[in-house]
Amino acid sequence: MAADEMLNEFLIECNESLNQLDNDLVIFEEDPSSQEILASIFRTFHTIKGSSGFLALNKLETISHKGENLLSLIRENKIAVDRDIINVLFLLVDAIREIILNLSNKGTEGENNYEVLLQKLEQLQASEKDVPAKIMAPKNDEGAILEKVDALKENVENLSGITDTKIRVDVSTLDSLMNLVGELVLARNRIMQFKVSEDTAYLSSTHKLNLVTSELQTVIMKTRLQEINNIWSKFHRMVRDLAVAKKKSVNLVLEGKETELDRTIIEAINDPLVHLVRNSIDHGIETPAQRRKNGKPPMGTLRLSAFHEGGQVNIEIFDDGAGIDPEKIKEKAISKGIISIEKAAQLSPQESINLIFKSGFSTAKTVTNISGRGVGMDIVKTNIEKIGGSIEIHSKPGENSFVRIKIPLTLAIVPALIVSSGIQKYAIPQLNLLELVRLELDDNKTQIEMVHNAPVFRLRGKLLQIIYLDRIFREGSGKNGTHQLNGNKKTLNIVVLKSGNHEFGLVVDEVHNTQDIVVKSLGKKLKNINYFSGATILGDGAIALILDILGIGHNNNIISDVLHKDDSGAKTKSNIQKLNVEKQTLLLISDLMDNQMAIPLNTVARLEEFLCSKIEISGNKAFIQYRNKILPLIVLSNVFIEDELKKEPPEKFLENKETLKVVVVKLKSGKSFGIIVDKIIDILETEIIDKGPAPRKGVLYTFVMKKHITEMIDFDNIVNKVESQLIAIGTN
Amino acid sequence: MEGGHQYCTFYLDKTFFGIQVDRVQEIIRFQEMAIVPMSPDIVKGLINLRGQIITGIDLRKCLDFNTEYANKKPMNVIVKSGAEAFSLLVDRIGDVLDLSEDLRENKPDTLSGKVRDLISDVYKLENKLLLVLDIDKIIDL
Numbered sequence: 001m002a003a004d005e006m007l008n009e010f011l012i013e014c015n016e017s018l019n020q021l022d023n024d025l026v027i028f029e030e031d032p033s034s035q036e037i038l039a040s041i042f043r044t045f046h047t048i049k050g051s052s053g054f055l056a057l058n059k060l061e062t063i064s065h066k067g068e069n070l071l072s073l074i075r076e077n078k079i080a081v082d083r084d085i086i087n088v089l090f091l092l093v094d095a096i097r098e099i100i101l102n103l104s105n106k107g108t109e110g111e112n113n114y115e116v117l118l119q120k121l122e123q124l125q126a127s128e129k130d131v132p133a134k135i136m137a138p139k140n141d142e143g144a145i146l147e148k149v150d151a152l153k154e155n156v157e158n159l160s161g162i163t164d165t166k167i168r169v170d171v172s173t174l175d176s177l178m179n180l181v182g183e184l185v186l187a188r189n190r191i192m193q194f195k196v197s198e199d200t201a202y203l204s205s206t207h208k209l210n211l212v213t214s215e216l217q218t219v220i221m222k223t224r225l226q227e228i229n230n231i232w233s234k235f236h237r238m239v240r241d242l243a244v245a246k247k248k249s250v251n252l253v254l255e256g257k258e259t260e261l262d263r264t265i266i267e268a269i270n271d272p273l274v275h276l277v278r279n280s281i282d283h284g285i286e287t288p289a290q291r292r293k294n295g296k297p298p299m300g301t302l303r304l305s306a307f308h309e310g311g312q313v314n315i316e317i318f319d320d321g322a323g324i325d326p327e328k329i330k331e332k333a334i335s336k337g338i339i340s341i342e343k344a345a346q347l348s349p350q351e352s353i354n355l356i357f358k359s360g361f362s363t364a365k366t367v368t369n370i371s372g373r374g375v376g377m378d379i380v381k382t383n384i385e386k387i388g389g390s391i392e393i394h395s396k397p398g399e400n401s402f403v404r405i406k407i408p409l410t411l412a413i414v415p416a417l418i419v420s421s422g423i424q425k426y427a428i429p430q431l432n433l434l435e436l437v438r439l440e441l442d443d444n445k446t447q448i449e450m451v452h453n454a455p456v457f458r459l460r461g462k463l464l465q466i467i468y469l470d471r472i473f474r475e476g477s478g479k480n481g482t483h484q485l486n487g488n489k490k491t492l493n494i495v496v497l498k499s500g501n502h503e504f505g506l507v508v509d510e511v512h513n514t515q516d517i518v519v520k521s522l523g524k525k526l527k528n529i530n531y532f533s534g535a536t537i538l539g540d541g542a543i544a545l546i547l548d549i550l551g552i553g554h555n556n557n558i559i560s561d562v563l564h565k566d567d568s569g570a571k572t573k574s575n576i577q578k579l580n581v582e583k584q585t586l587l588l589i590s591d592l593m594d595n596q597m598a599i600p601l602n603t604v605a606r607l608e609e610f611l612c613s614k615i616e617i618s619g620n621k622a623f624i625q626y627r628n629k630i631l632p633l634i635v636l637s638n639v640f641i642e643d644e645l646k647k648e649p650p651e652k653f654l655e656n657k658e659t660l661k662v663v664v665v666k667l668k669s670g671k672s673f674g675i676i677v678d679k680i681i682d683i684l685e686t687e688i689i690d691k692g693p694a695p696r697k698g699v700l701y702t703f704v705m706k707k708h709i710t711e712m713i714d715f716d717n718i719v720n721k722v723e724s725q726l727i728a729i730g731t732n
Numbered sequence: 733m734e735g736g737h738q739y740c741t742f743y744l745d746k747t748f749f750g751i752q753v754d755r756v757q758e759i760i761r762f763q764e765m766a767i768v769p770m771s772p773d774i775v776k777g778l779i780n781l782r783g784q785i786i787t788g789i790d791l792r793k794c795l796d797f798n799t800e801y802a803n804k805k806p807m808n809v810i811v812k813s814g815a816e817a818f819s820l821l822v823d824r825i826g827d828v829l830d831l832s833e834d835l836r837e838n839k840p841d842t843l844s845g846k847v848r849d850l851i852s853d854v855y856k857l858e859n860k861l862l863l864v865l866d867i868d869k870i871i872d873l
Binding site: 473 | 766772786
């Protein structure tokens with residue numbers, strides 16, 4: 001048992017040493033003269049050799065011993081460092097890693113005898129004599145011995161330093177600690193509810209308990225955080241190997257190594273990051289010759305940076321390579337049948353770049369073993385979205401490319417909305433939440449309508465598919481009595497949810513509060529229900545299941561393009577249409593002549609109703625004192641009548657009326673004016689696809705909305721007119 | 733064979749069952765359960781055991797007992813299977829019994845249905861039989 005433990009300790013230590021070795025070797029390759037790095041490499045080999053001898057791991061001992069010998073020759077300047085030697089050292093590290101892996105998986109050192117490697121080592125050591133003594137001035141022995149003693153001393157100091165401040169803790173211990181703290185928080189909450197005593201001693205001690213618990217919770221949370229450097233440190237070696245293999249020269253810059261992330265997230269982003277880094281080197285950075293031709297420094301830069309921003313962690317991957325050519329992406333997408341030629345022609349460069357996130361896309365002209373398997377960025381995107389993150393790519397063709405990943409700090413605690421259906425409470429991650437709609441069912445307002453048997457709701461003019469949480473749960477489980485349909489509900493709560501590109505409304509019985517929940521996984525008997533992504537314990541100790549919005553969407557056929565890849569072409573098409581035609585939010589009005597017109601909502605400052613008695617008329621124009629300013633009021637139909645005399649006098653509009661409805665418009669220039677309207681019809685979000693010609697000046701185009709021809713108002717034109725008329729009046 | 737013959741016992745209706753005591757983590761009184769819609773039949777719900785969320789297994793469903801006569805407030809026998817803990821819902825808890833090997837019999841060959849797989853041994857006690865359950869098989873149902 002004790003031997004097992006020792007072996008385990010050794011394996012963990014070795015793993016760390018190997019990562020250290022990789023990094024040291026990369027630095028050493030760049031600067032072979034650095035005695036400090038060499039000493040560090042030597043020490044690591046020496047430690048591995050010592051421990052493996054002690055644990056009777058013969059192969060490991062032989063290999064590390066040979067390595068140590070080679071290194072000591074280098075230290076004594078008896079052989080010169082060249083590419084060969086560095087490569088052999090890397091191979092040595094790989095061999096040690098393989099043995100360690102075998103030891104931890106199978107408990108043996110494995111079958112490989114590493115004869116080739118050992119021979120190579122022998123050869124290199126034999127080449128000792130070839131080095132001309134003149135170039136390598138031999139050090140005297142005394143110096144070498146002193147240095148060794150120094151190294152040993154340093155070793156001892158390092159060791160004692162480590163034991164003083166750090167200990168190894170099993171992750172499961174941390175997890176259970178976290179559970180216990182969660183439980184303590186609940187117990188505290190219950191105690192805080194007892195306001196039995198006004199005794200100051202009691203109050204101050206509960207207050208203290210409150211503080212300590214909160215602090216304890218924060219500290220425990222912190223223990224689970226790890227520096228991103230834990231995965232980044234491996235990139236030195238990876239980048240070096242890739243660069244050598246692709247005959248490129250890459251300078252890896254790491255910024256914000258100390259940025260901390262929850263360990264579960266660190267694990268989850270490792271693969272996507274590796275993929276992106278590989279992409280950068282494989283497809284991004286050009287060969288030195290090519291770079292020179294393009295007027296760039298021969299060495300490419302790959303920069304990884306991480307930083308906290310607004311409760312999230314940003315990770316950026318930048319390379320100054322060839323960038324992404326939107327045209328090439330389009331060609332590729334067309335040839336892969338991802339989009340049609342017509343659609344492709346309408347895409348903006350950024351939209352084209354985003355095509356690489358579509359499944360079945362791989363930009364590598366040839367499939368290499370470094371990157372590009374046909375699965376690519378879409379997997380990266382899915383993996384990042386799985387942990388609640390997002391990814392975007394930008395590129396200046398020929399100059400650089402830039403990927404930004406945003407991920408939450410921790411998966412263990414997420415903000416969520418608590419809702420209930422029947423007697424049971426559920427948590428909906430905020431990430432999926434768009435808005436809450438509450439419908440009063442007793443009046444004549446918009447209701448849930450049916451498309452055959454599918455309930456839908458008109459949300460600002462768009463049909464939103466509706467899922468009743470109680471119904472799906474009642475039908476799906478034979479467990480009666482918990483989800484009775486309440487027949488005469490007065491109100492209906494719709495939670496509008498978003499998952500990927502899809503939106504749907506989920507009807508729940510009640511909407512409670514939002515709170516930060518601690519996510520706990522479900523047991524193996526419940527893992528397969530894709531309606532839930534986990535469970536959490538609420539403040540009162542009750543359990544709430546966390547709804548898996550993606551799963552619910554899938555099960556109700558709302559989100560289908562991920563599951564059914566076959567129809568992805570059709571889906572993509574409609575997505576691209578959406579990309580192409582920008583959505584606009586419009587205010588629909590009818591003017592005094594009963595024409596239906598649309599005003600972009602972003603220009604509308606307020607909707608007002610003025611008393612007619614407040615409106616002042618001056619020189620055939622109407623004005624009102626509005627917020628200490630003079631607001632000109634215009635009648636749309638009048639603006640474009642050139643002849644002043646043909647215009648209807650404003651008095652006419654005030655006849656028989658007590659109030660006037662006015663849309664106060666504020667333009668980008670900061671100018672405001674009021675448009676007199678007869679009726680405000682609706683506010684809706686829409687895509688205008690068929691544009692008709694403009695029937696008169698001041699109108700951009702016409703389109704059909706709610707069965708009526710609608711005129712889109714051209715504000716630039718109107719402003720010019722109104723202003724020139726005002727000035728004209730002024731000069732008259 | 734020391735600990736292997738100690739059994740934690742309990743009842744469903746009048747039938748007497750046992751589980752190897754070293755598989756039992758603890759026994760707790762009735763807990764409010766959170767119902768999990770869409771879950772398999774044998775899952776009754778989830779309980780909160782000091783911050784740990786544990787799946788409650790409806791033993792009556794597993795063993796084809798009539799669920800109508802179930803104790804409305806069943807006891808929880810928390811058992812370990814693999815790395816996970818489960819709660820078996822039972823009517824009443826009995827003593828921990830130390831049983832000698834000569835009381836043990838193989839299960840009768842005439843035992844049929846899915847229950848056959850779930851019972852591993854039978855012990856002859858003075859006035860009744862103790863049926864020993866195989867927890868892992870129950871949980872894998």
